[in-house]
Amino acid sequence: MSALANNYNRRKISFKSGKGSFLYSTNGKKYLDFVQGIAVNSLGHANPHLVKAINKQSKKLWHVSNAFIIPEGEKLAKRLTKKTFADSVIFQNSGAEATEAAIKIARRYFYSIGQSKKNRILCVKNSFHGRTLATIYASGSKKMTEGFGPKVDGFDHFEFGNHKALKKSITSRTAAIMVETVMGEGGIKVVPDWCLKGLRKICNKKKILLILDEVQCGIGRSGNFFAFETAKIKPDIVPIAKGIGGGFPIGAVLMSKKVAKGMVAGTHGSTFGGNPLAMSVGNAVLDQILKKGFLSNVKKMSDYFHTELGILKNEFPNIIKEVRGVGLLIGLQLHNDQAKFIQKLMKNNLLTIRAAENVIRILPPLNVKKQEINLAIKIIKKVCLNYK
Numbered sequence: 217m218s219a220l221a222n223n224y225n226r227r228k229i230s231f232k233s234g235k236g237s238f239l240y241s242t243n244g245k246k247y248l249d250f251v252q253g254i255a256v257n258s259l260g261h262a263n264p265h266l267v268k269a270i271n272k273q274s275k276k277l278w279h280v281s282n283a284f285i286i287p288e289g290e291k292l293a294k295r296l297t298k299k300t301f302a303d304s305v306i307f308q309n310s311g312a313e314a315t316e317a318a319i320k321i322a323r324r325y326f327y328s329i330g331q332s333k334k335n336r337i338l339c340v341k342n343s344f345h346g347r348t349l350a351t352i353y354a355s356g357s358k359k360m361t362e363g364f365g366p367k368v369d370g371f372d373h374f375e376f377g378n379h380k381a382l383k384k385s386i387t388s389r390t391a392a393i394m395v396e397t398v399m400g401e402g403g404i405k406v407v408p409d410w411c412l413k414g415l416r417k418i419c420n421k422k423k424i425l426l427i428l429d430e431v432q433c434g435i436g437r438s439g440n441f442f443a444f445e446t447a448k449i450k451p452d453i454v455p456i457a458k459g460i461g462g463g464f465p466i467g468a469v470l471m472s473k474k475v476a477k478g479m480v481a482g483t484h485g486s487t488f489g490g491n492p493l494a495m496s497v498g499n500a501v502l503d504q505i506l507k508k509g510f511l512s513n514v515k516k517m518s519d520y521f522h523t524e525l526g527i528l529k530n531e532f533p534n535i536i537k538e539v540r541g542v543g544l545l546i547g548l549q550l551h552n553d554q555a556k557f558i559q560k561l562m563k564n565n566l567l568t569i570r571a572a573e574n575v576i577r578i579l580p581p582l583n584v585k586k587q588e589i590n591l592a593i594k595i596i597k598k599v600c601l602n603y604k
């Protein structure tokens with residue numbers, strides 16, 4: 217009997233080590249890990265550069281309070297702002313904290329300009345922004361909020377893709393629209409560039425803020441540093457997490473100068489957020505992802521992967537309904553429930569993870585090798601051939 221609570225439905229398997237795209241289980245098996253801690257290990261397991269960085273920092277200084285200047289955090293924030301739309305950064309420890317901080321920042325902005333009644337956030341129904349009380353109610357998901365009332369107020373919802381409903385839902389009390397640029401848990405649904413442009417336009421017209429949740433799709437996963445970049449727009453607030461820590465818990469909110477003005481001293485804080493150990497790892501992750509040619513290689517590998525999966529879809533149209541996603545955030549949508557298929561992939565030593573709408577999420581490390589993609593394709597094909 218486990219002393220852990222039962223809030224996870226865990227597979228009966230555990231691992232003793234990992235290297236790059238592979239995991240080694242305690243019972244002696246080798247797995248191709250295309251979950252990577254749910255898009256967290258952006259550089260694979262035990263990346264030598266990250267191992268070196270964390271070892272080095274761990275001998276110097278782990279944690280000091282945000283009551284002091286933390287040079288490693290100053291450096292990481294500077295690099296993030298230099299690379300992106302943002303002018304300021306607040307560091308957190310997780311995705312939910314980052315999205316929740318994003319909500320606070322949006323509300324605080326309107327408060328700071330004397331419009332405190334503008335405090336509602338408009339979100340996509342059944343989206344995913346984390347598991348804190350506020351973020352579960354932001355998701356508009358019945359399943360995630362069941363039993364956790366009273367309801368946290370301040371969120372309105374529209375159905376993904378329903379532009380009429382979106383426009384109708386904006387009121388004089390709306391402070392911001394918050395969407396995932398690519399819906400992760402919701403089934404790898406990409407918000408197309410023309411919609412992102414439309415969102416920006418509406419927000420400008422209504423003088424409200426645009427929050428793009430890039431916790432899962434950000435930091436190179438899409439083939440660009442941020443998934444929204446292809447739309448050539450600038451959001452106001454962007455929460456990030458998963459990929460930036462490469463396996464170390466880091467969250468952050470990136471924001472424009474305009475909204476950052478509201479976040480004066482004392483308005484927000486985190487004991488652990490942005491400590492020297494985390495920031496050293498974050499900087500080491502950026503060393504790799506910002507290297508010349510890194511993101512173009514992500515694009516190259518993802519083009520190859522998408523093409524190969526497209527071929528499989530044509531070969532097995534009765535099993536595979538659609539290949540979704542962008543970059544190395546890939547969704548394989550089946551016609552039927554995907555659980556059995558995922559189980560079979562695992563039996564054949566390929567780890568993947570579910571998303572909504574019968575989708576199998578495929579999340580290789582961003583430095584995945586072509587022969588590892590080939591191995592995955594071979595395993596998926598084998599499972600398709602034996603699928604009933």
Ligand SMILES: *Cc1c(COP(=O)(O)O)cnc(C)c1O
Binds near residue numbers: 311312345346400432
């Ligand atoms: C994972 C995720 C979160 C929550 O991140 P946690 O670190 O689990 O709190 C928020 N938003 C999106 C889009 C995510 O994929």
